[in-house]
Amino acid sequence: MILNLFRFFSGYVSVSLTGNFTERFINICIARGLVIWNIRKTDEHTTTINIAVRDFLKVRPIARKSKTKVKITEKHGLFTYLKKHRKRKFFFIGLVFFMLFIFISTRFIWHIEIHGLTYTSEQSLTQSLKEAGVFPGALKSRIDQSKVKNSVLLKQKDLSWLWVDIKGSKAIVNVSQRTPAPQIEEQSTPCDIIATKDGVIFSYNATGGSVKVKTGDSVVQGQTLISGVITSEMIPHRYTKASGQVWARTWYTPSDTFYPVIDVLKETDEKKTRYSINIFGFDINLFFSSKPPYDTYNTQTSSKELYIFKKPTGIILNHTTYTKTENKKQALNEAELLNYAKEQLLEKIKSELSESAELLGQKTDFNKNPDGSYNIMLICEYKEQIGISVEIKNPLLSENAP
């Protein structure tokens, strides 16, 4: 392959040899170090060979010596090719434009990739980068990485380190964020810990204040669990900030009526793919109608970036596949319906649960209605943290006040 390419660039000729001693001709050529290849006998007295252009000039004495007639049949090589196509002006203009396009477009930044952001919004960093001169369309040669680093770090107080790597037409911004200082809780305001929901106390861990409940107690919403008022013999009422965690068993009983035939959104075989090209930050749609092709659909998007010599060029091909979906009736048997109902009902109570909730047990209860529908109730038992800190508004009027 590489050898052929080299021969193409340096140019070679196909030569036909006529005579009785073509073998001798070949042997002398080889002995004198001429490069020949693809030796083929076309008939008894004729042989064709390929020979490099620079070696062809040395052939004359050999031909005379071996009494062989030499005739060029074909010319090959880059210069011959260009000569042959020299009248195709637009081909060359296009070639020049293409090279210019590649050359110019790789001088700019077209994409910015940010890695390492945890809590700051990308928008504010993008804005700071833009002010520092890193934005889609910026000249690569104008970007001074250490200057960008300094100016962005001065503006963005939440970053501890930043570096811009430029790869092809992509700027890769690696940042590392400062760990924010922990918020120091204010200890002077007197607080109570009260119950956020009804339940039975499972366990508690009080680190401040006096505990007003014990394990196994039933509590109602709003009841004080850990009080911020401490009474002792020496000091009758001391106000403090109650702190700690109270775990309780809580119950949820979501219920609803379900029919054994449900609507399911199912994907059909109908698919349509739409393409769009993102060139230097501009989206160009390769389709006409802006409406989605179906009323109900699922979409899947993927993108491919054009790389030249392993460097991104800033041209991205996006394709979105629309899969048509249809509502279909599906009949469920009792077990399937119960499972389906369970999922739906669990979804219902999800918003009421605290993050720490831990499922201890669940049970479904149902009865069948005469019209075929089911009344299904889900009984769930959770263990969750129910204590929340509430400021004692007027310590003297608090329920524990004298």
Added chain:
Amino acid sequence: MSKKKPNFLRKVTTAIDLPKELVFNLPRIVMISNEEVYIENYKGIVNYNDKEVRLNTNRIPVKITGAGLEITQITADDVTISGRICSVEFAN
């Protein structure tokens, strides 16, 4: 004395596993199926057409027969012949 020398060299070569083609300048022939023959250490083409190629080597001439034979690569040291090869013979 002159008769003993090659025998001695041959013994030494065999004993220490030296490549014979280098020591005695023998042709080294590599075949790829019946499509290609690659011969190193040849000493020139004797006869060539698309059914038969005869090559001189240091020791013994090599005859390659087949159909559509073509010398695809040739330098002073090696030659590659491709086509539908039927036989590679060593014959005087």
